[in-house]
Amino acid sequence: xxxxxxxxxxxxxxxxxxxxxxxxxxxxxxxxxxxxxxxxxxxxxxxxxxxxxxxxxxxxxxxxxxxxxxxxxxxxxxxxxxxxxxxxxxxxxxxxxxxxxxxxxxxxxxxxxxxxxxxxxxxxxxxxxxxxxxxxxxxxxxxxxxxxxxxxxxxxxxxxxxxxxxxxxxxxxxxxxxxxxxxxxxxxxxxx
Amino acid sequence: xxxxxxxxxxxxxxxxxxxxxxxxxxxxxxxxxxxxxxxxxxxxxxxxxxxxxxxxxxxxxxxxxxxxxxxxxxxxxxxxxxxxxxxxxxxxxxxxxxxxxxxxxxxxxxxxxxxxxxxxxxxxxxxxxxxxxxxxxxxxxxxxxxxxxxxxxxxxxxxxxxxxxxxxxxxxxxxxxxxxxxxxxxxxxxxxxxxxxxxxxxxxxxxxxxx
Numbered sequence: 039x040x041x042x043x044x045x046x047x048x049x050x051x052x053x054x055x056x057x058x059x060x061x062x063x064x065x066x067x068x069x070x071x072x073x074x075x076x077x078x079x080x081x082x083x084x085x086x087x088x089x090x091x092x093x094x095x096x097x098x099x100x101x102x103x104x105x106x107x108x109x110x111x112x113x114x115x116x117x118x119x120x121x122x123x124x125x126x127x128x129x130x131x132x133x134x135x136x137x138x139x140x141x142x143x144x145x146x147x148x149x150x151x152x153x154x155x156x157x158x159x160x161x162x163x164x165x166x167x168x169x170x171x172x173x174x175x176x177x178x179x180x181x182x183x184x185x186x187x188x189x190x191x192x193x194x195x196x197x198x199x200x201x202x203x204x205x206x207x208x209x210x211x212x213x214x215x216x217x218x219x220x221x222x223x224x225x226x227x228x229x230x
Numbered sequence: 231x232x233x234x235x236x237x238x239x240x241x242x243x244x245x246x247x248x249x250x251x252x253x254x255x256x257x258x259x260x261x262x263x264x265x266x267x268x269x270x271x272x273x274x275x276x277x278x279x280x281x282x283x284x285x286x287x288x289x290x291x292x293x294x295x296x297x298x299x300x301x302x303x304x305x306x307x308x309x310x311x312x313x314x315x316x317x318x319x320x321x322x323x324x325x326x327x328x329x330x331x332x333x334x335x336x337x338x339x340x341x342x343x344x345x346x347x348x349x350x351x352x353x354x355x356x357x358x359x360x361x362x363x364x365x366x367x368x369x370x371x372x373x374x375x376x377x378x379x380x381x382x383x384x385x386x387x388x389x390x391x392x393x394x395x396x397x398x399x400x401x402x403x404x405x406x407x408x409x410x411x412x413x414x415x416x417x418x419x420x421x422x423x424x425x426x427x428x429x430x431x432x433x434x435x436x437x438x439x440x441x
Binding site for chain 1: 403418420
């Protein structure tokens with residue numbers, strides 16, 4: 039009896055602490071894109087993807103259903119994924135956006151917790167590429183990729199562990215795969 | 231000669247009486263019965279018909295067994311010889327496997343070898359092979375042969391590609407497409423970085439070599 043009480047009094051707080059730390063780490067890895075909203079009107083093409091929670095679970099389930107080697111690899115790479123947020127803005131002309139807007143995103147990554155994995159600066163098109171990662175202990179809790187040049191901005195924010203090597207390997211192969219999809223709500227052919 | 235004398239010894243017949251007197255020494259005289267000989271020869275019983283039946287059945291069975299064994303030893307050997315090199319004669323519809331596994335020259339040789347076999351029973355099998363083999367071995371030229379192999383490989387690839395359609399709901403499809411879009415963008419951006427870094431490393435290596 040004493041042992042169980044002792045174990046409850048020790049294990050439960052530890053579990054709670056772990057849950058709080060994990061949640062905080064996930065929240066900390068989340069970037070805020072509010073500053074970029076003004077770009078939507080100015081950009082020629084806008085891509086905005088937010089996947090988390092139930093939507094992500096659905097997508098993972100599909101990944102299991104699809105009998106494809108690439109899909110299996112990707113499924114393996116994102117098995118622990120909690121969310122993924124993407125913003126891409128392409129402009130018709132050069133310097134059509136305010137650089138401060140992107141710098142505001144980069145500023146969010148210059149805080150304790152985020153570690154710079156790589157940054158590339160190219161004079162050609164004034165290209166700037168930054169990759170940041172966040173770790174909670176040994177587990178990766180977030181990745182952020184910010185790419186900007188004179189005519190485009192791309193920000194990717196991944197929450198949870200993800201296998202970057204597999205993703206890089208799958209680059210080019212992962213354009214939405216053509217799978218034979220039978221939709222449930224397809225109208226049935228009328229019988230004559 | 232009077233017949234009455236012969237019948238019931240009434241009257242007299244000189245000739246017969248004279249003959250009787252002559253043969254008097256051999257006349258029957260009632261004496262004690264003859265004794266058994268000292269050595270009794272035992273009666274030899276004939277072998278029973280049941281034993282004969284069993285022996286005959288065993289011999290018949292042995293003969294049938296010998297015939298069956300000899301047939302089993304002879305015919306299966308012929309079949310395995312054909313099966314060693316033949317392109318899956320048992321299942322002709324598997325053309326693609328056949329082409330992939332068996333070199334075409336071998337199959338041609340096999341056809342010639344088998345036609346030389348003298349037994350009628352084997353000839354029947356050879357005829358079967360002849361019917362099937364030309365479909366696979368038709369191209370004798372190397373280009374045509376390569377084309378045939380390629381066609382067979384394409385068939386295999388198509389068969390593998392023909393997967394049953396995945397049944398997805400509208401929501402699942404949307405979620406999957408969104409995720410793949412996000413991942414493809416992420417991977418392409420990460421690829422840009424790795425390519426740039428690799429390019430920089432290569433440039434540095436070139437500079438070091440130049441020095």
